[in-house]
Amino acid sequence: MSKLLCDSLWRASAPTAPVLTSLEGRLEVDVVIVGGGFTGLSAALHMAKLGISVAVVEAQEVGFGGSGRNVGLANAGLWLEPDQLDKTIGAEAGKILYDALAVAPDYVYGLIDEYGIECEATRHGTLHAGVGKAGLVQLERRYEQLVRRGAPVQLLNAAEAQSRIGSGKFNSALFDPRAGTIQPLAYARGLADAALKEGAKLFEFSPVNKIEPTPDGWVIHTDGGEVHAEKVILATNAYSEHGVKEQARKFVPIFYSQLASKPLSDAQLASILPNKEGVWDTCTVMSSFRLDKQGRLVFGGMGGEGSVLSNWASQRVKEMYPILNKVEWDYCWTGKIAYSEDHLPHCQQLQNGLFSVAGYSGRGIGPGTVVGAELAQWFAGQRESLSIPTTLLRDIPFRELKRMFYEVGAHTYHLGQQSHALD
Structure with a gap:
């Protein structure tokens, strides 16, 4: 187990990544994108389709970050x-942004179908599971607001929620049939393949160390080369490092860790999430759980990886699913979430032709895909503005203290829950 704790299930099960090289020499394009995640890859794909010459420069490998x-x-x-x-x-x-992201799953699954992306795409909805009286009140409030806006959601009572989740620990659930689950790294690699097919240029292991204005645009520098472009998009989100470190001051980084079990038995799978929805709960220190294609239970929670998290996860899963008795974990990995002050993604125009997109606050798949497409349409003159706010974000005061507050709070919660279970 110790050998596997730092390994990601998604890396172990994703299709082979596209073969890319590091940036070498000089390149000229219309737009250069820093960051090979959902936003950057979606933007590159859609820009290439619209005839905009575009290059993506990634410091690690495609999909390395969140x-x-x-x-x-x-x-x-x-x-x-x-x-x-x-x-x-x-x-x-608010209506413009809500309407754009209400159909985000349609956009994601549409691209998956269009380009034949192999990413374990399952569209059986998601469940927001209620815990305690406060959780039920929250779901009732969300349900009323969503229905008022025409969303096809359902508020499940305790019996319905427990049947769908396969656990008696929840008193309600908000079911959204528009949503689903994917293998996220496989989806990112699929977007990269699609962008390459449309003519975009992608480079890996090419951290940007400097961005400079030129008389007709911008130039980004790496150790091996440089890209000259009219416009630059910084799409690094929570992984704003190397030459874009100043953007990290605009959000609070939150660690979120996940563990994946050994494949469950047929008998266990018959009762645990039998419809294969993805789930997250209403707890302040949120946890999530879902199944992958191999029947593994993937359980996640706020906070960094370690024995406290894995012990808490084992106890929590045992409480939810007594049928599992003892959970054996094969994989454990951690990612970072970029929490903006208002919990909204923003596209900032830092200077003329220099843009930064960040702040998905844990909701990046649909919004990142949609924002990437909108950026392409905006640059091509097909839309007047973006759906997300374009206001400048201020540096978050006491950012490191706030990060520590979230981290210590999650750690204390996990320890408390673990101790409570042992009483």
């Missing part, structure tokens, strides 16, 4: 409740 490490829930909308969204950016802007 895009290849997340839970894989292709949800509609954002974390914010719809009414809170309207309150934050105004009713008119």
